[in-house]
Amino acid sequence: MKSRNYVSNELVHWTGRAQNDESAMQALTSICQEKILRLSYCPNYVSDQFKKESAMVCFTDIPLRFAKEHCAIFGRFGIGFNKxxxxxxxxxxxxxxxxxxxxxxxxxxxxxxxxxxLEKDREWKEAFGDYSFKEDETVALQQVTGFLQEYSYRNEDDSEYVTYYQREWRLTFNSLPFAGSNKPHEPGMSCFYMRNKTSYPIFKFSSDDVAFIVVPDNFKTLGDKLAKGMNCELKIYEASVLE
Structure with missing residues (x-):
C-alpha cells in the first residue's frame, strides 16, 4: 500500500479516554494479552431528536505525527493495526x-x-409485491447504517467539535461474521464474552494484524514487554507524535 504523508497505512485504536495513565495502560495490556477489542454501543449519527446505535469498535488513520489533537481526547496509549x-x-x-x-x-x-x-409476517409481506425486499437486501442496508456518523455535534460546553477530523474507521458487530454454535472464535470474527457477570460483544484479532503499539515514555518498560509478546514495533508517544 502506497505511503502518503497525510494518511496512515495503519488503523490506530487509542485507549485512555477520560482515564488516568495507569487505567489506560491496563486497558492496552488486556487488549494485547487477550487479542480482543471490546465493541461499544455508539451513535451512528447524532441529533437532539433521534439517535441510532450500533455495537462497534473505532479506529483512526490519522498518522501518528499529526495525532496530538486526537490523542488529547482519546488518550496516548494505542495499538496500530495493518489497514x-x-x-x-x-x-x-x-x-x-x-x-x-x-x-x-x-x-x-x-x-x-x-x-x-415485514420479515416477521411473510404472508403480509407478500401483499407488497414488487415493493418487498429480500432478506439479504434488508441486512445490507442495516449494516451500512452502522457506519453513519453526523459531520459535527455540540459538546457539553456548547463549543462545536467536528467529528469529520477524527478520520474514523469502524468495525461493526452487524458486519462481522459471528462465532457461535459450532464455529470457533477465530481472528476477524465477533462473539460475546462474560466479564463480571456482564456480556460484551467483542472482536478477535491476530498478532499478525498488529503493526505497533504506542505508549508514553514512562511506560516504556511495560510497553516493550507487550510489543515483544505481540512481535510488533514499540513506538514512544513523545517521539512519534509531534508537539
Missing part, C-alpha cells in the same frame, strides 16, 4: 453526513424499521 488486514475483516471509514442530509437518513431508518416488521 489492509482490517479492511479484509470488514473495517470501513465512517460515512459522514451533514445536518442538511439528516432528514434523509431518518427516512431511511424508518424504512428499515418497516422492513423488519
Amino acid at each position: 489492509k488486514s482490517m479492511i479484509e475483516y470488514g473495517a470501513n471509514p465512517a460515512l459522514y453526513t451533514t445536518k442538511q442530509h439528516f432528514d434523509r437518513i431518518k427516512k431511511l431508518t424508518e424504512l428499515l424499521s418497516r422492513m423488519e416488521d
